[in-house]
Amino acid sequence: MKVAVCDDDCYVLAILEKFFGKYKNRQEESISRRYFINENELLFYLEEKQDLDIILLAVNTPRIDGFTIAEKIRRKDKRVKIIFLASLIHCAVEGYKYNAIDFLMKPLKYSKFEESLNRAVEQIYEEDSNYFLEKVDSEIYKIYFSDIIFIETYNRNTMIHTSKKDILSYKTLKKHEEVLDSRFFRCHIAYLINLDKINEIKTRDILLENNYSVPYSKHRKNQLMSEITLYYGEKL
Template sequence: MVYIGICDDDRCFLDYIENRIEEIVKAENIVAKIYKINNGIDLLKAYDKKNKPFDIIFLDIDMPKMDGLEVAEIIRKKDEETILIFLTSMEDVVYKAFKYDTFRFIRKSHMDKELEEALQSSLEKLKDEKHIFKTTNGDLSLYISDILYFEFMDRAVYIKTFDGIYKTNIRRFKDIEDIFGHKGFVSIHRSCMVNENYVKSLGNLDIILDNDEKLPVSRYRMEEVKRSFIKVARRG
């Protein structure tokens, strides 16, 4: 699940962006929860309940009471990871936002053209986040692109990379599914999730990875695995 916040004081504009985002994530086969917020103060209140309530925030610069730059400054003190995308009709203030580690700027006059690229690029960025895993040998830092697959065995989640296999302290496979289900991984059976970018070929009820390892696929998951394989192949 990808959590997306949209903050703009124009309610009609909020509805329009929400509809476009829904169309884009649906085409990408990504499940997203979208939150519409019409002022910066309410956006910041979300951080009172959770350290990182959103994966992506679309933030209007020109808002009453508290503008988008003021909101971004407070957000960055709490959250250095959330992807910030500014919405603006004031192109002359864009340079002021660079210090907030801004991912993209979308000009409202070019919304149709720029929104899709910004969102797709954001989703790709999310797929290669760095994660810290607690393992039996201490903390392990991995980019998503380092991981071949996750597997649940003997009441623990194991991580397989090109370099080795690591036993984590994670005791529920659902915890992995909740985090990585929208980050380029596909379930091949109920206790294994594979990085879709490393599936080299499909068999009748198995797959071969780029390291030539063969893994079994549940017949109930095969169609989903095929769709994932085709999507990656088309992307090139």
């Protein structure tokens, strides 16, 4: 498990380091952590790596605007778990716009820290169960269902478009359909989309996350709308 903490208060960082040590002993969960004292360092790291599972992010400190950072993070990574660190309770309402796991109020208490971290870890393990391995020549990719935006035919192969990168696959769309779950729909003979990634349905195409646009077959529109209604109905 890889965790980042971004806070400009060294005392808070020291407290959290003790909390992580205690958490490891109590939960037997191995956690690799990185500490950042300003937002630029964190954002630079995310541009280079994008391998974090959890981010503890301060809000409304002299050098860190946590909500602005969270917005930038969410543009690139929908999966990473965010826990905000705050001194003022009214910040909590705004924070949940960024799909935050929780708010830790300062002064920090271990019991609340453990509860929030457990919630994040449980979600990660639940999501991690939905993935497949894709072997492409000498490379092997671990692809999470939640990261896939859509898959399309590409020459005689397929291209998997994820939130982080595009991955060539030698499998057919039909083979991908057999592996993936009910959140995926074949909207066109050449496209398989993730219903979670739909932003808008237009007359002839579907707008997806990351500014992608894919066509859909007219004869599949009714089924598309039915699948969306069924899928989101189950989530409500």
